[in-house]
Every structure is written in structure tokens, then in C-alpha cells.
Amino acid sequence: MHKQHKATAAATRKPPAPSRDMPAQYLLEAGGLLRLPQVLALVGVSKSTWWKLVREGRAPQAVKIGDRCTAWRAADVSAWLESAGQPEPQA
Numbered sequence: 001m002h003k004q005h006k007a008t009a010a011a012t013r014k015p016p017a018p019s020r021d022m023p024a025q026y027l028l029e030a031g032g033l034l035r036l037p038q039v040l041a042l043v044g045v046s047k048s049t050w051w052k053l054v055r056e057g058r059a060p061q062a063v064k065i066g067d068r069c070t071a072w073r074a075a076d077v078s079a080w081l082e083s084a085g086q087p088e089p090q091a
Contacts, residue, residue, distance in 0.1 A: 033063065033071035042077060 034042070040050060043059075053059035060076035 031074050033065065034074050034077055035071050039072050039077055042081065 036047065036050070040047060043050065045053070050059065054062060060072050060080050062070045062072055065071050
């Protein structure tokens with residue numbers, strides 16, 4: 001491929017569609033849905049702590065997107081993080 005053609009192809013390429021493998025911060029900014037590993041990477045708590053917060057209503061509720069598939073709206077997680085949604089330290 002010629003150098004000129006590579007530059008043109010790169011300039012017209014669309015940004016990648018969000019996927020599970022993308023960094024959580026990018027997905028948060030892009031919007032859409034976040035799976036559990038991405039949420040945990042953003043909030044910095046364990047899986048059991050996160051589910052406890054959700055159960056207690058102290059974290060955003062999950063959205064069922066399949067029989068065995070759960071996600072969270074990126075906007076909800078972002079708003080939760082911005083509103084001091086960090087869990088209180090355990091005494």
C-alpha cells in the first residue's frame with residue numbers, strides 16, 4: 001500500500017464501536033452500556049461490594065439485556081460517580 005493511500009484510509013476510518021475489551025473510561029465517555037468488569041474498573045470496589053450497593057439502592061440499578069446478561073447505563077454510573085457515589089469506608 002502506498003503511503004498516500006494509508007494516510008487517506010486512516011483519516012476516513014470511523015472510531016471503533018464500543019466493545020467489552022475497551023478501557024472502561026473510554027466507554028463511560030462514549031455512553032451506552034457497561035458490563036460488570038468495566039463498572040468495577042471505574043468504581044474500584046469488589047464484585048460483591050458492588051452488588052451489595054446495587055441491592056441496597058446505593059448504586060445504579062442494572063439493566064437486563066438477556067437471560068444471563070446484565071449491564072449498567074454509562075450515564076447512570078457517571079452520574080453516580082460524580083455525585084460522591086463512592087461507598088463509605090467500612091468501620
